[in-house]
Amino acid sequence: MGPPGTDFERIFHPRRLAIIGVSPEGGYGFGNGMLLACRAMGFTGDILPVNPKGGSFAGLPIYRSVEAIPGDIDFAIVAVPAPAVPEALEACRRKGAAGAEVITAGFGELGTPEGRALEQQIREIAAGGIRVVGPNCFGIYCPASGLTLLPGADLSRESGPVAFLSQSGGMSIDLAHLGKWMGLRFAKVVSFGNGADLREAELLRYLTDDPETGVIAMYVEGVADGAAFFAAIRDAARRKPVVVHKGGLSEAGGRAVVGHTASMGGSRAIWSGVLRQVNAVQVHDLEELAQACLAFSLLPPRTFRGISCIGGGGALGAAAGDAAEAYGIAVPAFPDDLRRRIEALLPRPGSSAVNPIDVANPFVPPAVLGPVLRLAATDDRVELQVLISLLYHYKSQARAMGVPVAGITPFAELAETVAGVTADTGKPVVLVLPDLKRGSDDRDVSGMMAEAREAFVAQGIPVFGEIGNALRSVGHVNAYYGRRDGF
Amino acid sequence: MASDGVATAGRILLEAAGRGQRALAEHEAKQVLAGYGFPVTRGILVASREEAARAAAEIGYPVVLKASSPDIPHKTEQGLVRLDLRDEAAALEAYDGISAALTGHPGAVLVQEMVAGRRELAMGMVRDPDFGPCVMFGLGGILTEILGDVAFRRAPLEPQDARDMMEEIRGRRILEAVRGMPAADRGLLAEMLVGLGRIGLDHEAMQEIDLNPVILAGARPVVADALIVLR
Numbered sequence: 001m002g003p004p005g006t007d008f009e010r011i012f013h014p015r016r017l018a019i020i021g022v023s024p025e026g027g028y029g030f031g032n033g034m035l036l037a038c039r040a041m042g043f044t045g046d047i048l049p050v051n052p053k054g055g056s057f058a059g060l061p062i063y064r065s066v067e068a069i070p071g072d073i074d075f076a077i078v079a080v081p082a083p084a085v086p087e088a089l090e091a092c093r094r095k096g097a098a099g100a101e102v103i104t105a106g107f108g109e110l111g112t113p114e115g116r117a118l119e120q121q122i123r124e125i126a127a128g129g130i131r132v133v134g135p136n137c138f139g140i141y142c143p144a145s146g147l148t149l150l151p152g153a154d155l156s157r158e159s160g161p162v163a164f165l166s167q168s169g170g171m172s173i174d175l176a177h178l179g180k181w182m183g184l185r186f187a188k189v190v191s192f193g194n195g196a197d198l199r200e201a202e203l204l205r206y207l208t209d210d211p212e213t214g215v216i217a218m219y220v221e222g223v224a225d226g227a228a229f230f231a232a233i234r235d236a237a238r239r240k241p242v243v244v245h246k247g248g249l250s251e252a253g254g255r256a257v258v259g260h261t262a263s264m265g266g267s268r269a270i271w272s273g274v275l276r277q278v279n280a281v282q283v284h285d286l287e288e289l290a291q292a293c294l295a296f297s298l299l300p301p302r303t304f305r306g307i308s309c310i311g312g313g314g315a316l317g318a319a320a321g322d323a324a325e326a327y328g329i330a331v332p333a334f335p336d337d338l339r340r341r342i343e344a345l346l347p348r349p350g351s352s353a354v355n356p357i358d359v360a361n362p363f364v365p366p367a368v369l370g371p372v373l374r375l376a377a378t379d380d381r382v383e384l385q386v387l388i389s390l391l392y393h394y395k396s397q398a399r400a401m402g403v404p405v406a407g408i409t410p411f412a413e414l415a416e417t418v419a420g421v422t423a424d425t426g427k428p429v430v431l432v433l434p435d436l437k438r439g440s441d442d443r444d445v446s447g448m449m450a451e452a453r454e455a456f457v458a459q460g461i462p463v464f465g466e467i468g469n470a471l472r473s474v475g476h477v478n479a480y481y482g483r484r485d486g487f
Numbered sequence: 488m489a490s491d492g493v494a495t496a497g498r499i500l501l502e503a504a505g506r507g508q509r510a511l512a513e514h515e516a517k518q519v520l521a522g523y524g525f526p527v528t529r530g531i532l533v534a535s536r537e538e539a540a541r542a543a544a545e546i547g548y549p550v551v552l553k554a555s556s557p558d559i560p561h562k563t564e565q566g567l568v569r570l571d572l573r574d575e576a577a578a579l580e581a582y583d584g585i586s587a588a589l590t591g592h593p594g595a596v597l598v599q600e601m602v603a604g605r606r607e608l609a610m611g612m613v614r615d616p617d618f619g620p621c622v623m624f625g626l627g628g629i630l631t632e633i634l635g636d637v638a639f640r641r642a643p644l645e646p647q648d649a650r651d652m653m654e655e656i657r658g659r660r661i662l663e664a665v666r667g668m669p670a671a672d673r674g675l676l677a678e679m680l681v682g683l684g685r686i687g688l689d690h691e692a693m694q695e696i697d698l699n700p701v702i703l704a705g706a707r708p709v710v711a712d713a714l715i716v717l718r
Contacts, residue, residue, distance in 0.1 A: 226617035267617075276651065
């Protein structure tokens with residue numbers, strides 16, 4: 001939890017939400033945009049727009065001031081021009097709001113004396129008893145309450161274990177949209193922008209204790225207090241996985257470099273060392289971050305040292321072997337009797353079941369893949385299974401038969417089968433679903449692939465687009481739990 | 488590793504700062520390290536040819552002669568490190584060259600034992616603007632710059648952090664028994680890494696410590712060259 005007095009419950013799940021800077025004339029201002037977005041999300045509390053002009057917007061009366069709102073407010077979205085922000089925040093503080101997010105830009109990030117002075121005013125008002133997210137941010141997304149990010153009218157309302165802290169607003173909205181179709185479900189996303197008040201260390205401490213959060217991800221460029229951040233992330237990573245994308249790792253100029261140690265110790269090497277020291281998982285872009293979070297949120301909290309790999313085409317198998325080796329994961333060859341029992345199920349010739357298992361063609365039905373997966377799971381060395389499914393090939397069958405591809409691709413049955421295998425064997429199956437036909441003449445395939453993904457995600461099956469990404473993500477899970485739990 | 492070197496180090500740093508030095512001379516840096524229990528090469532500062540000859544004989548040939556001056560952090564690049572001097576004639580010739588180059592700079596010529604060992608490591612400390620003192624470990628000698636195969640940890644280090652650093656570098660097999668050379672004394676290496684973090688925390692006045700090379704004399708690491716940069 002934060003310092004005494006910080007009521008994060010009222011910040012993330014406000015029942016009465018003021019939006020300051022809603023224009024009665026409509027238009028595309030941030031205030032109007034946030035109001036419409038919260039409404040579209042089905043925000044569960046009261047929305048209380050504020051503008052000195054009064055009037056109404058979207059059927060809601062606009063209050064002329066924060067003071068004029070009858071009753072209390074829990075949280076406020078502030079979207080007035082920068083010079084008017086301190087007064088608006090102060091009004092929220094006097095009204096008893098637990099917190100406010102300041103969407104407006106034009107503060108410390110400008111590097112001007114005026115910008116810095118305005119940001120200092122925000123800090124002082126915050127110290128008087130209101131917690132501030134921002135300025136220069138996209139705000140908070142909390143699926144449970146319907147609070148949403150700036151351009152986020154259509155984010156998921158399904159809650160899940162992933163929390164994301166981001167200095168970048170763009171990164172926060174990108175992950176929220178990316179996660180929606182990938183199958184990431186969020187507890188809360190906080191874009192904290194300039195971080196005048198609430199920022200990385202304190203938010204990490206809050207999420208460490210937050211029962212809704214199972215995985216913490218963060219995008220960070222710089223930290224306000226290295227020692228506080230180090231202590232907070234170390235404590236967090238002892239409790240739950242922390243996935244970090246550090247941006248701006250190009251070597252810092254302007255620092256004194258005399259000896260070898262300093263010339264080797266640019267921010268890149270030091271950040272990598274620090275993140276390893278606290279057992280945080282370092283990733284290098286947003287997709288790797290999302291994929292790692294998917295693995296952490298859907299796989300059981302343990303290591304997976306050996307895998308089976310089932311797919312069509314020998315090169316896929318070789319790629320799996322190479323990728324597995326890179327992350328220290330074994331693909332143990334099956335004993336002869338098990339190999340023969342699996343091969344008896346597969347089309348001949350062309351298949352082979354040494355592990356990786358080559359199923360020979362992409363049309364092997366789920367009714368066969370299920371028993372193959374169940375047999376492979378009987379090998380004690382196999383702790384996780386990777387199934388590579390080339391569903392896009394059904395386009396050629398659909399074309400030959402003159403029917404829609406979505407109609408003949410058995411993804412729903414495959415999802416049921418895979419979920420059943422995972423549940424019965426206790427060994428998770430990770431799906432690799434290469435999406436290789438993406439041209440404008442293959443929109444039917446793209447549509448089918450999206451439906452297929454949703455079917456797998458609905459069953460809690462982690463889906464990746466490439467074998468390398470899947471195994472890299474499993475590698476992150478192994479690295480984290482291996483070090484945390486000491487094996 | 489001994490930590491009664493705090494006072495010694497503090498005194499050396501204070502005196503150096505009083506003289507307006509931006510770095511410690513090698514001999515001063517090694518005194519700081521020795522105070523903290525680091526294994527450093529034996530060395531004697533000399534001010535004449537006679538002293539040089541006497542020091543070399545006392546240490547025993549082969550010896551190394553170096554410039555020990557706060558003005559010259561990169562001695563090798565300027566030809567002011569003369570290795571493997573096998574007799575008095577060679578030592579005196581080196582002395583003449585180095586003392587001529589030192590004209591106009593503070594400092595003196597350092598006569599040092601020549602450490603026998605083919606494996607060179609590097610370690611150090613740098614004060615990071617975000618994280619404060621951070622400790623480095625990696626391959627030493629010219630490989631430090633060529634490969635950049637190094638690992639960092641923030642101080643204070645736990646012994647496990649030091650062991651993790653040794654496992655983290657790509658060239659970690661250099662610490663194993665290879666080509667008839669014994670496995671490195673990882674316990675002592677870990678103590679040195681933990682110690683570097685402690686020195687960084689003890690002395691705000693230090694910006695950077697650069698121990699390169701740390702030579703493995705058999706299993707035992709010895710600091711052959713040391714640079715301490717002041718803030």
